Amino acid sequence: MAIELPENLKQKTPLSNIEEAAYLWILVTAEHLKAETAELFKQQDLTAPQYNVLRILRGAGAEGLCGREVGDRMITRDSDITRMLDRLEGRGLIRRERQTEDRRFVLAFITKAGLDTLAKLDRPIVAWHRKRLAHLSESEMRTMTGLLKKVLKG
Amino acid sequence: MAIELPENLKQKTPLSNIEEAAYLWILVTAEHLKAETAELFKQQDLTAPQYNVLRILRGAGAEGLCGREVGDRMITRDSDITRMLDRLEGRGLIRRERQTEDRRFVLAFITKAGLDTLAKLDRPIVAWHRKRLAHLSESEMRTMTGLLKKVLKG
DNA sequence: TGACAATAGTTGTTATAACAGCTATTATTC
DNA sequence: GAATAATAGCTGTTATAACAACTATTGTCA
Numbered sequence: 535m536a537i538e539l540p541e542n543l544k545q546k547t548p549l550s551n552i553e554e555a556a557y558l559w560i561l562v563t564a565e566h567l568k569a570e571t572a573e574l575f576k577q578q579d580l581t582a583p584q585y586n587v588l589r590i591l592r593g594a595g596a597e598g599l600c601g602r603e604v605g606d607r608m609i610t611r612d613s614d615i616t617r618m619l620d621r622l623e624g625r626g627l628i629r630r631e632r633q634t635e636d637r638r639f640v641l642a643f644i645t646k647a648g649l650d651t652l653a654k655l656d657r658p659i660v661a662w663h664r665k666r667l668a669h670l671s672e673s674e675m676r677t678m679t680g681l682l683k684k685v686l687k688g
Numbered sequence: 689m690a691i692e693l694p695e696n697l698k699q700k701t702p703l704s705n706i707e708e709a710a711y712l713w714i715l716v717t718a719e720h721l722k723a724e725t726a727e728l729f730k731q732q733d734l735t736a737p738q739y740n741v742l743r744i745l746r747g748a749g750a751e752g753l754c755g756r757e758v759g760d761r762m763i764t765r766d767s768d769i770t771r772m773l774d775r776l777e778g779r780g781l782i783r784r785e786r787q788t789e790d791r792r793f794v795l796a797f798i799t800k801a802g803l804d805t806l807a808k809l810d811r812p813i814v815a816w817h818r819k820r821l822a823h824l825s826e827s828e829m830r831t832m833t834g835l836l837k838k839v840l841k842g
Numbered sequence: 843t844g845a846c847a848a849t850a851g852t853t854g855t856t857a858t859a860a861c862a863g864c865t866a867t868t869a870t871t872c
Numbered sequence: 873g874a875a876t877a878a879t880a881g882c883t884g885t886t887a888t889a890a891c892a893a894c895t896a897t898t899g900t901c902a
Binding site: 735737766767768771772775790791792793 | 887888889890891896897898
């Protein structure tokens with residue numbers, strides 16, 4: 535039995551290759567969800583990576599994080615953390631401070647303005663997640679994340 | 689029970705929100721797979737969207753496709769098909785031709801050079817897919833794609 | 843038929859991503 | 873302790889993405 539593909543792809547020759555189909559479903563679904571959340575972030579003039587960085591820094595709290603650590607924690611790898619932080623700093627959403635012990639590190643912290651910006655998004659985002667996945671049971675979500683985890687670790 | 693998150697995210701406060709966890713797993717897995725395949729495409733100096741376009745045009749064959757149709761079939765929405773096709777045309781991988789019946793349409797076709805480029809990638813890519821997902825059973829892949837489909841349609 | 847809407851594509855502009863090479867600082871090793 | 877490697881981050885450049893305004897062509901309908 536040929537496996538179904540995302541509609542829009544409209545592949546004529548049904549893929550014989552179930553692995554490629556699985557791969558495509560993961561990518562297409564991710565892309566779709568990403569596009570939807572991008573709309574939410576835009577309310578506060580943030581891109582998805584920018585929102586991601588702010589959340590990371592909120593999580594880090596008063597200790598802050600250096601650029602490399604921020605990069606490691608991101609969902610999508612960003613090849614240029616420096617200038618991304620530049621922009622956020624320029625908007626006053628974060629601040630930076632060079633460490634004195636090891637002067638190679640520049641720690642980044644979220645500011646009050648950054649926290650306020652995030653706060654305005656918190657409720658809509660939780661609401662979006664709940665609503666967007668409301669039609670899956672908890673067990674379905676666990677099964678799916680379990681399988682995705684297996685894919686990732688592979 | 690708190691659901692596990694992708695390692696690198698290192699969230700301190702475990703998410704209470706299983707929906708958000710599911711969402712993150714989808715995105716992180718997709719991102720990871722995308723990064724791996726990007727390496728393959730780079731062998732032929734192609735980005736993932738460029739490879740995607742060439743495959744779409746190969747699928748379309750001698751009939752070709754107009755820009756909008758190409759855009760519809762892409763995995764990741766591209767906001768600027770025109771210039772992406774410009775670049776591929778500049779490299780001789782595709783050619784374009786304005787339709788005579790309805791002069792609004794510009795049809796794109798893959799060239800011999802484009803087909804050759806794709807051909808060099810076909811085997812490595814099939815091999816990559818098989819190897820990358822070899823540790824999942826066919827039934828696991830079907831379950832996963834079924835759930836992803838449910839997410840997407842939601 | 844003529845105004846207006848719809849569609850396909852192009853172009854200009856700005857922001858961001860990708861890549862490579864660079865400086866500053868600290869760790870390692872002989 | 874000097875040479876070297878390793879790490880963090882910065883900078884320059886090019887390519888691409890995102891957004892909006894614009895042209896050309898065709899469809900709709902009073």
